[in-house]
Amino acid sequence: MITVKNLTYTYPGAAAETLHGLNFEIDAGEIFGFLGPSGAGKSTTQNILIGLLKNYGGSIQVMGREVSAWGPDYYEHLGVSFEMPNHYLKLTALENLQHFRSLYSGPTLQPQAVLERVGLKADADKKVGEFSKGMKIRLNVARSIIHNPQVLFLDEPTNGLDPVNARNIKDLVLELRSRGTTVFVTTHDMMVADELCDRVAFITAGNISVIDAPATLKKRYGRRALRVEYMNSAQDIQYQEFPLDGLGGNADFINLLNTAHRLETIHSQETTLDNIFIEVTGEELTV
Ligand code: ADP
Numbered sequence: 056m057i058t059v060k061n062l063t064y065t066y067p068g069a070a071a072e073t074l075h076g077l078n079f080e081i082d083a084g085e086i087f088g089f090l091g092p093s094g095a096g097k098s099t100t101q102n103i104l105i106g107l108l109k110n111y112g113g114s115i116q117v118m119g120r121e122v123s124a125w126g127p128d129y130y131e132h133l134g135v136s137f138e139m140p141n142h143y144l145k146l147t148a149l150e151n152l153q154h155f156r157s158l159y160s161g162p163t164l165q166p167q168a169v170l171e172r173v174g175l176k177a178d179a180d181k182k183v184g185e186f187s188k189g190m191k192i193r194l195n196v197a198r199s200i201i202h203n204p205q206v207l208f209l210d211e212p213t214n215g216l217d218p219v220n221a222r223n224i225k226d227l228v229l230e231l232r233s234r235g236t237t238v239f240v241t242t243h244d245m246m247v248a249d250e251l252c253d254r255v256a257f258i259t260a261g262n263i264s265v266i267d268a269p270a271t272l273k274k275r276y277g278r279r280a281l282r283v284e285y286m287n288s289a290q291d292i293q294y295q296e297f298p299l300d301g302l303g304g305n306a307d308f309i310n311l312l313n314t315a316h317r318l319e320t321i322h323s324q325e326t327t328l329d330n331i332f333i334e335v336t337g338e339e340l341t342v
């Protein structure tokens with residue numbers, strides 16, 4: 056659906072290049088995550104992919120056509136949620152959606168239904184100027200899906216959302232994928248990347264270092280071990296680790312299971328995306 060080759064970009068007037076030659080492909084119906092710390096170039100990449108920033112180097116094919124060759128009809132197929140919400144503040148949420156919906160030539164969803172989906176049903180008739188940041192972000196997401204786009208671009212879609220609304224947005228994205236939508240999502244939140252993405256790219260300082268499925272990365276970088284936490288007869292919490300390989304025949308392991316005063320937890324030791332990110336890039340994700 057999207058093929059990016061040797062993408063470079065320098066902001067007009069800037070002394071240095073921001074993107075240094077990115078390569079990635081996104082399949083139809085895939086959720087592809089761009090994971091990296093603040094300033095890495097995630098929003099820049101999204102803004103180039105959607106045709107907002109021009110004069111990039113390299114090539115970007117989206118739906119079979121170079122981005123620079125697409126005309127205004129490109130936006131009939133794309134949904135975009137920007138990092139900074141940009142709504143008409145004097146209009147209500149419903150009026151905003153009705154306005155943006157009218158810009159599309161194809162069929163669109165019912166604004167009320169979309170507002171309900173992002174948890175804004177009760178606020179439909181409120182002026183957006185009175186919305187919190189989280190509400191504006193949810194309205195952003197509502198706007199991006201109103202025309203049932205083939206490809207959806209979401210820039211930090213759960214930033215500033217409480218856990219319930221973040222869950223709701225993540226579920227919505229998963230639901231869209233199940234209906235065949237291709238999703239490009241940028242985030243500095245490894246939980247979002249881990250829960251949502253079929254594959255993630257690690258980006259730091261305008262370079263991609265790794266592209267893979269979160270589960271594959273966790274297996275590759277994690278330890279093939281099992282950690283058992285248990286209480287001994289003196290009521291002390293202890294732990295022991297065992298190699299995953301040959302676990303069934305590991306007499307110490309079986310013995311511990313049978314003799315521990317009380318088992319507390321048993322966890323395999325695959326690592327987190329956060330840890331892998333630090334190991335691979337040498338940078339922290341948190342900003
Ligand atoms: P991210 O979304 O990963 O936080 P950005 O893509 O916003 O990162 O920014 C990447 C780099 O480009 C940063 O160093 C930032 O300062 C720079 N940058 C972003 N927008 C502009 C701009 N309009 N003009 C010049 N430099 C910019």
Ligand code: MG
Binds near residue numbers: 097138210
């Ligand atoms: Mg950004």
